[in-house]
Amino acid sequence: MTKIVPQYHYVGFIMAFLLLFLSDTIMAFGIEDRNLIYKQQNLIRRPKNNLGQRKGFIFGLGAGVGNVNFAEPLAEYWGSTYDGDWPDPRGTTSAFATEIKVGHAFSNQFILYYTSRISWMPLSNLYRDTMIANGTAGVGMMIFPLKSTDFYLVGSTGLAALVTWEPPFKLERARPTGLSVSGGIGFELVRHLNIDFTVNYGNAHSTQIDDTNEIVLTDEIVTFLVTAHLLFY
Amino acid sequence: MTESKVISLATTVLLLIVMLSFVSSCGDLSDEETTDRIRFAEFFFFPTAPYIDKSYIEEVPTDEVASLEIDYETEIAEIQDVYKTFIDAYVDKDMDVLSETFDRASSMEFGTTTGIVYGWVNIKSYIEANWIGPGEAECKSEANWKLTDFYYRPKNVKYKYAEVSAKGPMFYYLVDRPYCFNEIGTYYFTKRSGEWRIHQIDGTRYFTDPQYNVP
Numbered sequence: 001m002t003k004i005v006p007q008y009h010y011v012g013f014i015m016a017f018l019l020l021f022l023s024d025t026i027m028a029f030g031i032e033d034r035n036l037i038y039k040q041q042n043l044i045r046r047p048k049n050n051l052g053q054r055k056g057f058i059f060g061l062g063a064g065v066g067n068v069n070f071a072e073p074l075a076e077y078w079g080s081t082y083d084g085d086w087p088d089p090r091g092t093t094s095a096f097a098t099e100i101k102v103g104h105a106f107s108n109q110f111i112l113y114y115t116s117r118i119s120w121m122p123l124s125n126l127y128r129d130t131m132i133a134n135g136t137a138g139v140g141m142m143i144f145p146l147k148s149t150d151f152y153l154v155g156s157t158g159l160a161a162l163v164t165w166e167p168p169f170k171l172e173r174a175r176p177t178g179l180s181v182s183g184g185i186g187f188e189l190v191r192h193l194n195i196d197f198t199v200n201y202g203n204a205h206s207t208q209i210d211d212t213n214e215i216v217l218t219d220e221i222v223t224f225l226v227t228a229h230l231l232f233y
Numbered sequence: 234m235t236e237s238k239v240i241s242l243a244t245t246v247l248l249l250i251v252m253l254s255f256v257s258s259c260g261d262l263s264d265e266e267t268t269d270r271i272r273f274a275e276f277f278f279f280p281t282a283p284y285i286d287k288s289y290i291e292e293v294p295t296d297e298v299a300s301l302e303i304d305y306e307t308e309i310a311e312i313q314d315v316y317k318t319f320i321d322a323y324v325d326k327d328m329d330v331l332s333e334t335f336d337r338a339s340s341m342e343f344g345t346t347t348g349i350v351y352g353w354v355n356i357k358s359y360i361e362a363n364w365i366g367p368g369e370a371e372c373k374s375e376a377n378w379k380l381t382d383f384y385y386r387p388k389n390v391k392y393k394y395a396e397v398s399a400k401g402p403m404f405y406y407l408v409d410r411p412y413c414f415n416e417i418g419t420y421y422f423t424k425r426s427g428e429w430r431i432h433q434i435d436g437t438r439y440f441t442d443p444q445y446n447v448p
Contacts, residue, residue, distance in 0.1 A: 061248070100278065116278055135280025161276075161283045169266075169273045174283035 060101030064227030073204035115140035150188035178207030336430035344435020
């Protein structure tokens, strides 16, 4: 049986965010202090069911759909058993996506968070059906540039990996692919429910991150996603 | 603690409970299946896990990279049967049988002496219009008609089904009068739902890449 190395350090990050969340309550130790904070919050609070109030710990779950446009390296990764030439310069397939956000809203207009963002691409080759998961873990941010509207800019960067799963859960293989970035725009429809459109750029070649010179960004995998998020804060 | 923060915390705890249940419900599973579940959960939360846990990165054994053994003889025999059914139905003017020999998905193409007809509805109308022409428009086939020059492309990322190109006699009509004559046409077959069907005749998807040439 293969040894699994637990990722305890990530749990540490999450705990740090939880502490930030709790600090709001802990620091307001006196009744007067609390009342003052609530008064200040109420002063800037807009109507519409507290829309626009985001400060504090945040936790988000997202799901979306979109398209993945990819170059030959991904096809090679996916179909190494494919005996023949790649028929087209690029291929396109539909995908669905999941995202988890855990972080802290430093103000009502700026949220910084850890993001686990995965595009799931169901593909089939000569031998069997597989699911390629293009996952990125990194740092993301949401910026609400205007106080008067709930439009926002969203972006993230992190390290990505291509992992092939034989449905439902059997891991086939994985490839670290280095840097991945994404950016987009979104809108907070109602409190706790956002929808955004993002474009994600990443690599499909294996990248040795031991050598920082090899950390490059290419358009070998370009993902267009429309994602709905439940964002709790 | 405000109500929204309680909801936030509760959701976090709920998700953790769900994931723990997912992993801990492995009592009836083998060690390997349990490992796979743990890995899946780990990847879901931390997609960078393969950077740290090198056991994720598995080498593909070279013996798995063996080329797929395609039974060309059987495949071509099936395609020849479809072609014969198509020709017979065309001569007999039997649209029901003829339509069964076509893969009628979008992107159908049907070459004529004046250009390409696109889509099943237009192709059907074109064929029927020529069928009801004067007597001299009757098409005749010969028993020894066969497809030749096969190219076989296995399913791939672009088209998730096998494709075959081949040449064979086909019926054509002149512009000024509906005179049916025979010439070698190019056929493009697809195996979209487990059975070979004609998708294009003298169309744009006909391919002759040397690496797909059937030995």
